[in-house]
Every structure is written in C-alpha cells, then in structure tokens.
Amino acid sequence: MANPLLQIDTLTKSFGDRMLFRNISFGVAEGDKIGLIAGNGAGKTSLLNIIAGKEPSDNGRVVFRNDIRFAYLEQSPQFDPGLTVLEACFQTENEAVKVIARYEEIMESGNHLELDEILAKMDLLKAWDYEQRIRQILSQLKIFQLDQKIGELSGGQVKRVALANTLISEPELIMLDEPTNHLDLDMVEWLEEYLSRSNISLLMVTHDRYFLDRVCTQIIEIDDRQIYSYKGNYAYYLEKRGERIVVQNAEADSAQNIYRKELDWMRRQPQARATKAKSRIDAFYELEEQVKQRNQANDIKLSAKGSYIGKKIFEANHITKSFGDIKITDDFNYIFTRYEKMGIIGNNGTGKSTFIKMLLGIEQPDSGNFDIGETVNFGYYSQEGLQFDEQTKVIDAVQKIAEVIDLGNGNKLTASQFLQHFLFAPAKQHDFVYKLSGGEKRRLHLCTVLIKNPNFLILDEPTNDLDIITLNILEEYLIGFKGCLIVISHDRYFMDKVVDHLLCFHGDAEIQDFPGNYTQYRDWKSLEDKRVAEETKPPKPIKTSEKPVQQEKTKLTFREKQEFEGLEAEIQRLETEKEQLAQQLSSGNLSSEELINASNRISQVVSLIDEKTYRWLELSEFA
Structure with missing residues (x-):
C-alpha cells in the first residue's frame, strides 16, 4: 500500500443553515493524482482551504504526514x-x-x-x-x-507567478484550485505534461476535462454533501458515475412509489392514533427527505428558439488595429456565414478579445469596418460583464431582463424555470447575489445573457470557474443553438464539442482560418512543426574531396596524430552519453530541474558529436 501523505477524517462544513458537506473522509497517498469535482457552491474551494489551514471546519480533522513538503495554489492568490x-x-x-x-x-x-x-x-x-x-x-x-x-x-499574470511559486519548491503534495484559469493553451499543455511526468502527489480542482483525463488517476466527487471516489481518470469517472445515477434513480423511483402510499396513509391517519404509529411516521419523514433530494441534474436538457437571423451576418472589411508596436490585425477580411460556430484561440495578448470588441463596436479599428446584418441580435458574455447589484436577489436580476424565454414549438420557460435549468433551485433564487460563490455569479451572468434570446452569441472565456455540470448544460445548449456563435476559450474539450472551425491568432496580426476543431488543429500543427523542423535541420557534415588551395599537408603532425587517435574514443563516449540522456528524457522519472538539465545537455552533446566528427573527417584525410 502506498505511503499516506494526507488523511481527511469525518470533515463537516456549513455556512449558517447551508450544509456544504457532512462527515466526509478520504486520503491522499504517494503518487495519487486526484481531481476534485463538484457543482458551484458545493464546497470545493472551502475543502481545499480547510486542508490548507486557511479556514476552520465544523468538525473532523486533517492529518498530514510529518515533515511533508506541501504547497497550495489558491484560486485568487494575493501578493x-x-x-x-x-x-x-x-x-x-x-x-x-x-x-x-x-x-x-x-x-x-x-x-x-x-x-x-x-x-x-x-x-x-x-x-x-x-x-x-x-x-x-x-x-x-x-x-x-x-x-x-x-x-x-494582470490577474492572470499574478496567478502564473503563484503557480511558479507552487511548483518551484518541488513539493511532495500539491493542491491546485483551478490552475488552468488564465493560462493560454500552450501553457496548459506544458503544465499538463509537467504534472503527468512528475512524482508529485496532487489534489486538484479544475473544470478542464482533458486536463483531468490526462493527469488524474482518481476522481473524487462531492454530491449531495457526500463523497464518491472513482479509481480512474475522468473518462472512467463519467462511465461509473452514469452507472451510479442509474442505480440512484431506480432507488428514487422505488422510494417515490413507497412515498405515495405512505403519504396516503399519513393523510388517512386518525389524529387520535398518531402516538401508536410513531415509528412509521418517523420513517415517512425520512423517506420524504430522500425523495426531495433526488438528483435530476443528469436529465437537464435545454434549448432555445433563437430569434430570426437573416442570411447576412457580418463582413470584416480591411480591418487594421494596433496598440503602439503591437499589431492585432492588418488588412483583415472575413465573411461570417449563417449558423456558423467559430472558435478563437491564441496565446494571451494576441488580440482575441480586442477583435471581439471591434465586432461589437466597443473598440474601434484604426481602419476598415464591420458591416453587420440588420437582423443580428448579439448576446455577449465576458468576465468584464460580471457586474451585479450585490443586494439584488437572483430571481430579480433575471426578471429585470425577461419574465419568459421562448424555446420554440410553443414551449416557454419562466425566468424561475430557466434558472432551475442552470442549477439555481427555487430557494437559491431568493438569495441575494452577495451570497453566491464566484462560479455561481458567472452562471447567473450567463443566464442574463441567454434569457435575452439572442441569435448571435459571443462568449469570451465562458468556462472559467463554471463547474462541469454547468459546462455540460451550456454545451448542449450551444450544440442545439439556432443561431451564430463565436467562442474564445482555452477549454479544449469545450471547443471540440461546440465549434466547427477556428480562427487562430498567432500574434503580430497573423490570423489563420483552420477548418476543424481544436484537437484536429493540434494534430495538424504537430505534423507541421515536425515537417518544418526536418526542413530547417542543418545538413550533416560530409567528407569532401576538394582541398583548400592553401592546404599542402600530406601527413599528420605528432600532435594531430594523437588528437586523431583520441577522437574516435571521444565520439563513441559522446554517442553513449546521448543514448543514456535520451532514455532518461523518455522515462518520465525526471524532476523538472533534471528534465531541463538533461534537455540542455543532450543539445550540447549533439553539437559536440557533430564538431568532433567533422574534425575526425578532416584529420582522416592525412591519417
């Protein structure tokens, strides 16, 4: 059995009358890489803060192994x-x-x-x-x-400094709260590989499902204030969770049938005989609570009619934009078609959000213009738009925009019903906004955008801080959305599901239109990078029969002869070292520092081999 690093025993946490989790227990052993999954507001961050000693629990205990090296990346680090x-x-x-x-x-x-x-x-x-x-x-x-x-x-840069701080000490156990937020795709993939190859034990909260699938070996879910553990990656978790929900629903159906019979008995129960059936009455109330807690999140389906949109959407005509020496676009032209679903990717600072703001008229191009169709009705979700009156109730924030949303085919949802689809229970709808978690506020902002029934949705980083359940609901909504869509996101799984092609911002006004999803783009880019590397690889030194005019040497000097005799052994030694380094690099057992050192050394060794081989060829002419 692996050596335990951390043990959580019967931990309970509540805020007032709101219970987050009750009597949960689990452990983290050496080599464990655990993903923690739960809905927004279910207590993921609170649990990490309790483990890190930054927040008290109601009861239970947290036990670390003595002298453990431990690090914690908070969701919003402060310096x-x-x-x-x-x-x-x-x-x-x-x-x-x-x-x-x-x-x-x-x-x-x-x-x-x-x-x-x-x-x-x-x-x-x-x-x-x-x-x-x-x-x-x-x-x-x-x-x-x-x-x-x-x-x-920026907030994203501060998060990256904190991430560097967390990794640099090479801890034995690391806790990460949404580590991929504010990282561009290249950095997410670097971190993914770093954590996969390292021996660090890991407890992590993230909504990035590819990250969970490729890094984690165990998934822990907080659901209905309880812990469910799955020994496998995210794909395995999905399979086993589905089986659990089927069983729970079958039990709930059985409980519902019993509940109906017991409810009928309770209504017919004479008041005078109540004391004689106290145990049955107590059992009824327990059964009633069980029925109320039935988990129906997996059955949520949501679609929207979308208002009519004409054939003309928008045309970008000779758009040029820069900030000082930084070019965003340069004479960019594009015709957006009806029902198109576009993803925009690129490193931070390449101009993705600026491009969107120019389309919406928030930012003006230096030259050129966007010609937008008359029927286009934009819905815009961004981190910057997350502004609410903290003293407003959740239901009031949505009803100010619309009382009813039209789903088409004669189906309509009230604001309250629409909020329930995005996991705001009726009691939660009457909470004040200030009581919501960060993820819940983003979910509410998303509701205020969608309930306007736009026919062209523009979503700038919609997945940050949303839980996986909400992401699944949003993905299904967007897949069935009868309108146009532009999404900026670093969530690869999300992009693969909802977009049909990409605009790739490479920086310095270089914008590539790629006809496929993100995974297809990465596969293509990997092959393209290999092709370019092969084409730019310097040719190997070859023996030449042409001698410089000034060279009249016919035999080696004594010193050159000694050098020549030593070169062959030295080249063989370097070749052996290169093979050993290559094996180490592919073993997956190196720390980050060892990985960097080995990578640098193998480059030096290859250069030395080329240099020594060329010298050996020179001297062999006269040996």
Missing part, C-alpha cells in the same frame, strides 16, 4: 503589490525559502554554529540554484520581466 515578481517568489512560506533566509542570517551574524546543518538542508532542498529554477519556470509560464511590480500585473 504585496509593491514587490517585484522575483521578490514575490522569495516571500513564500516554502521550506527552501526558509532555509535560504536562515543561511543568509547565519552568514551575516558570523555565528556559524548551525552552519553545517543549514548547508546540509541547502543541499537537500537544492536551494543553491533556487533563483535559477524560478527563472526557468517563470519563462515557461511567459513571465519574463522579473523586476516588474506585482501591482502592475
């Missing part, structure tokens, strides 16, 4: 805004930083009594090259200006 990026990386509470600080104190004080112990800890924690490792990981996460103040960074 002193006056610190530089590099300084922020030395302000964390990880063990390496503490040892470095103690070493510096000892050296400054001149009291070297603890020096031997501290030097041993510095070696153990690889603290000597800590700054170099910080720089390497930050560069992987596209943070290059290490002297920039934290207060000048």
Whole structure:
C-alpha cells in the first residue's frame, strides 16, 4: 500500500443553515493524482482551504504526514503589490525559502554554529540554484520581466507567478484550485505534461476535462454533501458515475412509489392514533427527505428558439488595429456565414478579445469596418460583464431582463424555470447575489445573457470557474443553438464539442482560418512543426574531396596524430552519453530541474558529436 501523505477524517462544513458537506473522509497517498469535482457552491474551494489551514471546519480533522513538503495554489492568490515578481517568489512560506533566509542570517551574524546543518538542508532542498529554477519556470509560464511590480500585473499574470511559486519548491503534495484559469493553451499543455511526468502527489480542482483525463488517476466527487471516489481518470469517472445515477434513480423511483402510499396513509391517519404509529411516521419523514433530494441534474436538457437571423451576418472589411508596436490585425477580411460556430484561440495578448470588441463596436479599428446584418441580435458574455447589484436577489436580476424565454414549438420557460435549468433551485433564487460563490455569479451572468434570446452569441472565456455540470448544460445548449456563435476559450474539450472551425491568432496580426476543431488543429500543427523542423535541420557534415588551395599537408603532425587517435574514443563516449540522456528524457522519472538539465545537455552533446566528427573527417584525410 502506498505511503499516506494526507488523511481527511469525518470533515463537516456549513455556512449558517447551508450544509456544504457532512462527515466526509478520504486520503491522499504517494503518487495519487486526484481531481476534485463538484457543482458551484458545493464546497470545493472551502475543502481545499480547510486542508490548507486557511479556514476552520465544523468538525473532523486533517492529518498530514510529518515533515511533508506541501504547497497550495489558491484560486485568487494575493501578493504585496509593491514587490517585484522575483521578490514575490522569495516571500513564500516554502521550506527552501526558509532555509535560504536562515543561511543568509547565519552568514551575516558570523555565528556559524548551525552552519553545517543549514548547508546540509541547502543541499537537500537544492536551494543553491533556487533563483535559477524560478527563472526557468517563470519563462515557461511567459513571465519574463522579473523586476516588474506585482501591482502592475494582470490577474492572470499574478496567478502564473503563484503557480511558479507552487511548483518551484518541488513539493511532495500539491493542491491546485483551478490552475488552468488564465493560462493560454500552450501553457496548459506544458503544465499538463509537467504534472503527468512528475512524482508529485496532487489534489486538484479544475473544470478542464482533458486536463483531468490526462493527469488524474482518481476522481473524487462531492454530491449531495457526500463523497464518491472513482479509481480512474475522468473518462472512467463519467462511465461509473452514469452507472451510479442509474442505480440512484431506480432507488428514487422505488422510494417515490413507497412515498405515495405512505403519504396516503399519513393523510388517512386518525389524529387520535398518531402516538401508536410513531415509528412509521418517523420513517415517512425520512423517506420524504430522500425523495426531495433526488438528483435530476443528469436529465437537464435545454434549448432555445433563437430569434430570426437573416442570411447576412457580418463582413470584416480591411480591418487594421494596433496598440503602439503591437499589431492585432492588418488588412483583415472575413465573411461570417449563417449558423456558423467559430472558435478563437491564441496565446494571451494576441488580440482575441480586442477583435471581439471591434465586432461589437466597443473598440474601434484604426481602419476598415464591420458591416453587420440588420437582423443580428448579439448576446455577449465576458468576465468584464460580471457586474451585479450585490443586494439584488437572483430571481430579480433575471426578471429585470425577461419574465419568459421562448424555446420554440410553443414551449416557454419562466425566468424561475430557466434558472432551475442552470442549477439555481427555487430557494437559491431568493438569495441575494452577495451570497453566491464566484462560479455561481458567472452562471447567473450567463443566464442574463441567454434569457435575452439572442441569435448571435459571443462568449469570451465562458468556462472559467463554471463547474462541469454547468459546462455540460451550456454545451448542449450551444450544440442545439439556432443561431451564430463565436467562442474564445482555452477549454479544449469545450471547443471540440461546440465549434466547427477556428480562427487562430498567432500574434503580430497573423490570423489563420483552420477548418476543424481544436484537437484536429493540434494534430495538424504537430505534423507541421515536425515537417518544418526536418526542413530547417542543418545538413550533416560530409567528407569532401576538394582541398583548400592553401592546404599542402600530406601527413599528420605528432600532435594531430594523437588528437586523431583520441577522437574516435571521444565520439563513441559522446554517442553513449546521448543514448543514456535520451532514455532518461523518455522515462518520465525526471524532476523538472533534471528534465531541463538533461534537455540542455543532450543539445550540447549533439553539437559536440557533430564538431568532433567533422574534425575526425578532416584529420582522416592525412591519417
């Protein structure tokens, strides 16, 4: 059995009369990579905060193995805004930083009594090259200006600095709360590979289903205040959860039939005989509670009629836009067709959101124009649009926009019914907005966009902080949506399901129209990158029969003869080292630092082999 690193025993947490989870227990062992799944507001972040000691529980306990190296990436990390990026990386509470600080104190004080112990800890924690490792990981996460103040960074950049801080200490156990938010696709795939190859044990909350599928070996679900554990990846979880829901629904149907009979008995029960059947009455109330808690989320289906949209949607005519030296578009032209579903991808800062804002008229192009059809009715969801009066009730926020939504075919939903489809129970609809979690507020914002019944939806990062259940509902809605759609998202699974082609923003106004979904694009790009690498590979040095005019040498000098005799053995030694490095790189057992070092070394070895081989060929002419 694997060595346990963390044990959760009978943990309970509530806020007022709202129970998040009750008496839940589970453990994390060495090598476990666990994904934590639950609906918005079900207590995922609260559970992580309790484990990290940042929030109290009502009862239960959290037990770590002694001397464990542990790190936690919060959903919204905080730093002193006056610190530089590099300084922020030395302000964390990880063990390496503490040892470095103690070493510096000892050296400054001149009291070297603890020096031997501290030097041993510095070696153990690889603290000597800590700054170099910080720089390497930050560069992987596209943070290059290490002297920039934290207060000048965007929220996404701060999250990436915090992620670097979390990874740099190479902890034995790491907790991540929505680590892929604010990462572009290349960084998500880098982090995915890093966590898959490392020996770090992991407890993670994320809505990125490809990430869950490729990284996690176990899924834990919080549902109806209980824990359900699945030993497998996300695909396995979906299969087994489906089986569990079938069983639960069958039990609920049986309970519903019994409930009807018991309810009839209760109504006919004479008041005078109530005390004689107390046990049966108590059983009735338990059964009533069970029936009320029936899980029907998997049965939710939602579609919308969509208002009429004509054949002309929009045309982009010679759109040019830049911010200083940064080009967003340059003489860009595009004709958007009826019922088109487009995904927009690209690294952060390449202009995806700016392009959308120009289409909506929020931002003006430097030159060119968008010609938009008369029947187009935009619905726009963005992180910036998430603004509510905190003292407004959920139901009032939606009813201000529309009392009823038309689903077509004579079917209509009231605002309350529409909210229920997006998992706002009737009691929740009468909560004030300030009581909602971050994910619930985003879900409410999405409802306020969709209930307007637009025929052209523009969604800018709609999946951030939405739970997987809501994402499935939204995906089904968009698949059946009878209108046009543009989605900007880093969620690969989401893009694969809902879009039929991509606009790829590569930066410097380079925009590629790709006829397929994200997975098809990545497969194509991988093949294209290999082809380009082959074409640009420098030719191997070849023996030439032509001798320079000035070369009149006919035999080797004594020193050259010694060099020639040593070259063959040296080349063989380098070839052996190259094979060993290649095996190490493909083993999946290297730490991040070892991976970087081995990668750098194999490049050096290949260059040395080419250099030594060329020299051997030169000398062999006269051997």
